[in-house]
Amino acid sequence: MNISTSLRRVKAPLALVAAVTLAASACGGSDAGSDGENGGALSGKVKIDGSSTVAPLSSAASEFYAEEQSKVQVTVATSGTGGGFKKFCVGETDISDASREIKDEEIETCKKNNIEYEKFSVANDALSVVVHKDNDWLECLTTDQLKKIWEPGSKVKNWNEVDPKFPKEELKLFGPGTDSGTFDYFTDAINGEEGASRTDYSPSEDDNVIVTGVAGSKGGLGYFGFSYYEENKDKLKLVDIDGGDGCVTPSVESTQDGSYAPLGRQLFIYPSNAGLKKPQVLDFVEYYVENHKKIAEDAQFIPLNDEQEKELEASLDKLKKAAK
Numbered sequence: 001m002n003i004s005t006s007l008r009r010v011k012a013p014l015a016l017v018a019a020v021t022l023a024a025s026a027c028g029g030s031d032a033g034s035d036g037e038n039g040g041a042l043s044g045k046v047k048i049d050g051s052s053t054v055a056p057l058s059s060a061a062s063e064f065y066a067e068e069q070s071k072v073q074v075t076v077a078t079s080g081t082g083g084g085f086k087k088f089c090v091g092e093t094d095i096s097d098a099s100r101e102i103k104d105e106e107i108e109t110c111k112k113n114n115i116e117y118e119k120f121s122v123a124n125d126a127l128s129v130v131v132h133k134d135n136d137w138l139e140c141l142t143t144d145q146l147k148k149i150w151e152p153g154s155k156v157k158n159w160n161e162v163d164p165k166f167p168k169e170e171l172k173l174f175g176p177g178t179d180s181g182t183f184d185y186f187t188d189a190i191n192g193e194e195g196a197s198r199t200d201y202s203p204s205e206d207d208n209v210i211v212t213g214v215a216g217s218k219g220g221l222g223y224f225g226f227s228y229y230e231e232n233k234d235k236l237k238l239v240d241i242d243g244g245d246g247c248v249t250p251s252v253e254s255t256q257d258g259s260y261a262p263l264g265r266q267l268f269i270y271p272s273n274a275g276l277k278k279p280q281v282l283d284f285v286e287y288y289v290e291n292h293k294k295i296a297e298d299a300q301f302i303p304l305n306d307e308q309e310k311e312l313e314a315s316l317d318k319l320k321k322a323a324k
Helices: 055-066 080-088 104-112 143-150 181-191 207-215 226-231 252-256 279-290 292-298 306-323
Strands: 044-050 072-076 095-098 120-126 128-132 140-142 172-176 202-204 220-224 236-238 240-242 264-271
Touching: 044 055, 044 080, 044 279, 055 072, 055 095, 055 279, 055 292, 072 279, 080 095, 080 104, 080 181, 120 226, 120 252, 120 279, 120 292, 120 306, 128 207, 128 226, 140 143, 143 172, 143 181, 143 240, 172 181, 172 207, 181 220, 202 207, 207 220, 207 226, 207 236, 264 279, 279 292, 279 306
Parallel strands: 044 072, 044 095, 140 240, 172 202, 172 220
Antiparallel strands: 095 264, 120 264, 128 220, 128 236
16 A cells, blocks of 8 residues: 655644534545555545544544545544444444543454554643633542542532632532543543542533533533643643642643643643555545644644654554554
8 A cells, every 4th residue: 555645734724623523625535545546645534533522623634635645535423432432342443533542342342343553642631620610619639539529428518618718509510421431531530430420510521511501500510631621722721730749730741741730731632553454535634634733733722742753753663554
């Protein structure tokens, strides 16, 4: 399989795409693309599903890619990291967006269905805790306070039960559903066990629903990826987190240097080997990885640090050699 060697470039900046699905081109096409007559033009489909956190990143990548390969149709759906792997591991999608690494049980499902894959870390994320914009009593929460709020069986109903200095304001909680990689990551980091959480909150696999919930409740609190706060900072207030070494604001710098702990994380795409045999899927993945920094910045994500970037480059080189 030959890899496209055309010069790739990112043109105009794009706004963050928060839609559930996005097609890079309105035209249709078969799953299997082929070289065209005009300078290696490709066609066909690239099917992506998974994390709602990673979806805006993949959507931005697909819009940029459409400038290079307008006949390739890239669809980006969001059923959560877990929901995405369910489809991916039975061969329904080419690429799975993930805000955590694939689980052992998901690996086994893929093996049973002869689904092999590659993994690429394409950006960083600061999992962000947010409250209503008019919340005037809260600047920082410790991880112990977050656990007190979110641990299984928690009976905390009012803010003054989190800290007596806080007002007696009803605490309304919003967060990702159980198919979300963000849910898995947060519960593991804060409650010490993946999936361990109180259940009496308003869950959604759509982070925009969480934004609406917190923005509409003065006592509201929720969590999701950093890009959703950046996109909605006029509606929400960001909370600093104290993981044991003082209060730290989630930011590009604190995430890249590791000081925003334990809620800094990497984001991934998992292309299947079967998908990579399709010229348009392989070309899209290469484009995505090669342009990861500009794509991340455009979509208001946190780019990889130097060490992570070297690892990504090595993974891409390995993919290119295998594809020749």
